[in-house]
Amino acid sequence: QTYLSLTYYGDVYLSEDSGNNWTNLTSSVPIINSIYFTNRDTGWAVGGYRVYVPHYWEYFGYVYKTTNGGTSWVRQDTILSNILNDVYFIDENFGWAAGDLLFMRTTDGGSNWIKSSNHEINSIFFLDRNVGYLAGAGSNKIYKTIDGGINWFGKEAGTGNELYSVYFSSYQNGYAVGEFGTICHTTNAGESWTPIERFTNLDLFDVFFISDSVGWITGNNGLILKTTNGGVTFIEEENNFTQPKEFLLLSP
Secondary structure (H helix, E strand, O other): EEEEEEOOOOOOEEEEOOOOOOEEOOOOOEEEEEEEEEOOOOEEEEEEEEEEEOOOEEEEEEEEEEOOOOOOOOOOOOOOOOOOEEEEEEOOEEEEEEEEEEEEEEEEOOOEEEEOOOOOOEEEEOOOOOOOOEEOOOOEEEEEEEOOOOOOOEEEEEOOOOOEEEEEEEOOOOOEEHHOOOOEOOOOOOOOOEEEEOEEEEEEEEEEEEOOOOOOEEEEEEEEEEEOOOOOOOOOOOOOOOOOOEEEEEEE
């Protein structure tokens, strides 16, 4: 199995032996907040930074694309005034990126982006070209779209804590994680969400499942949690990184 891992400090690691050994991929992208690959070669990275000028901060964001497994990256967007926090592609054409007061979607692999305003978004996830979810700051709701991100409607997340990541293992079964060890679960396609038992008080950054039963959660202080029973229980796994932030399976 081939995995990619993004650390909290923006370092990208690749493993091609089911996580036994990892290689640090040198990147020309300045600051990475999120990565997503649709196959071993094609992927996108988003991020941003801020610069203080007299009396206020200026914000800059960007989207980069690679077609050679991260060896080199090409910037896709025009200059953005919003930091991007997450990126997700369902195939090599249809994708979405979001961050501070900005949501973008593309139908041509990122050559062109359609932008819209939104609240601060931490995480986006799509099951197909139409059905997707997002979670962010300043809201106790998880939002769902059924038209590719043109329209969104919110459902109560069951927590007042900020959510950093949302992921669905199937059309019905999904998870969201966030600050203070918060884990929320849905079994009805996001119509309702229920907090489940906390296994830590640390902030949780990312959630990833390879089936309805098997999944991982990464968190602060290098925390990695694994479940094999759909989140009923989690066990802590050995950590090869200082601060794992995102986890991505490239090939089974």
